[in-house]
Amino acid sequence: MTKPRVLFLYTGGTLGMLRRDPGPLAPSWVAEDILPFVRGLEVEVEVHAEVLYNLDSSDIGPDHWERMAEGVVRWLPEFSGVVVLHGTDTMAWSASALSYMLRGLDRPVVFTGAQRPIAYVRTDARSNLIHAALCAAMDIPEVAIYFGRRLYRGNRTTKVSIQSYEAFESPIFRPLVEMGVAIRHTATPLPAPTVPLRVVNGFERNVAVVQVVPGAGPAIIDAAVHTGARGIVIRGFGAGNVPQKGWPEAIARATAAGVGVVVHSQCLRGAVDLSAYEGGRAALDAGAMGTGAMTLEAATVKLMWLLGQGLGGEWLKAAFHEDVAGEGSADRAED
DSSP states (O other): OOOOEEEEEEOOSGGGOEEOSSSOEEOOGGGGGOGGGGTTGGGTOEEEEEEOOOOOGGGOOHHHHHHHHHHHHHHGGGSSEEEEEOOSTTHHHHHHHHHHHEETOOSOEEEEOOSSOTTSSSOSHHHHHHHHHHHTTSSOOSEEEEETTEEEEGGGOEEOOSSOSOOEEOTTSOOSEEESSSEEEOSOOOOOOSSOOEEOOOOOOOEEEEEOOTTOOTHHHHHHHHTTOSEEEEEEBTTTBOOSSSHHHHHHHHHHTTOEEEEEESSSSSOOOTTSSHHHHHHHHTTOEEOTTOOHHHHHHHHHHHHHTTOOHHHHHHHHTSOSSSTTOSOOSOO
16 A cells, blocks of 8 residues: 655754754754654655755745745645644744645645654643644645644644644634544545645735723724734624724824724633624724634734735625634534
8 A cells, every 4th residue: 555645844943953052052063964853754654855945934924925835736746744833933824824825725734843852752732743744645635734643724723832742723713633552533624626736926015012000091002003014903801892992083183094904812712703892893893803713823824925926805805704724613622
C-alpha cells in the first residue's frame, strides 16, 4: 500500500529556533535538520520538506500569507497534505488568511509549531509535528491548526497561553480531531470543494483594531479614519455593546467615509449579537457589522481580505456575513 506523501513547509517559529548564548531565542536554519527529530514517522507517511522563509511569526504579515498560499497551491497536487511549520504568536492569523485565500482546497493544510524548540530534550515540538503530519494525511479539506492534543479548524482557533503546551483553543467550535490512545473525529470537516484549487490574493493593510475602555471617548475612531484606515474592528463589551455616548455617531462618520466597521467582543466565548442591547443596536444602526461567532483573528483578517478584493458598502456587509471557510458556522463547543 502506498504511504501518504506529506510536505513540511517551514516558515520559522520557536519549533526550529536556537538560543543565542547569551541572548533570546531567535530563528535559525535548524529547520533543515528537523526530520531526524521525528524518526519513525516515515513508517506512516512519506515526508518531504521545503523552507519557504525563516521568520519569527511576529514579523509575518499579508505578503507572507500570500507566499504561503502560493507555495501550497504549487506543491499540494503532489502531496496528500501540507504541514506548515509556523510560530505560535500569529499562527491563528496566518491560518485564517489561508482559509480565505485557498479556494477549492480539497485536502488538509495543517499549521503547527511548538512552545519549546525541537532540539530541546523537553519539548512539545516532536509530538505536534508527528500528529500534524498524520492529520495532513486525513480526508479533511480545510486549513487547520494542530497543537497539544487536538486538530482545530484554523479560523476558529486562538492562542490562549504563553506557558502551556495546550496553547490554543477553539472557544466555540469543537476540535476536528482529538489525539489520545485512540483518534477521535469530533466535528464534521468542511465539505469537499466543487471548484478547482486557486489562490485569491489581496489584503488591505490599513485596518485598525480598537478596544473600548470604560469611560473612554470615541476619538480613536475618528483618528483612525483621519490617518487612512479602510477598516476598523471595535472590541466592544459582552455581545458587542459600545457606549451610547458618542460611539454610534463616530461609527456613523466612519461608515459614511467608506470605512468598513466591525464590532467584536472582548469575551473569549459566545457570539456577538448587535441586536441584543441598546449600545450594540445603535452601532448596527450606524452601519457597523457584528462578527457573530468568529474569533478576533478570523474577523480581522476577513475584513482585510474582503477590503483587499475591492468590496465596500452593502457589498462588503453581505460578503462579511457570508460564511467563506467555516469561520462562522454554528457547530459550537458551547454557547
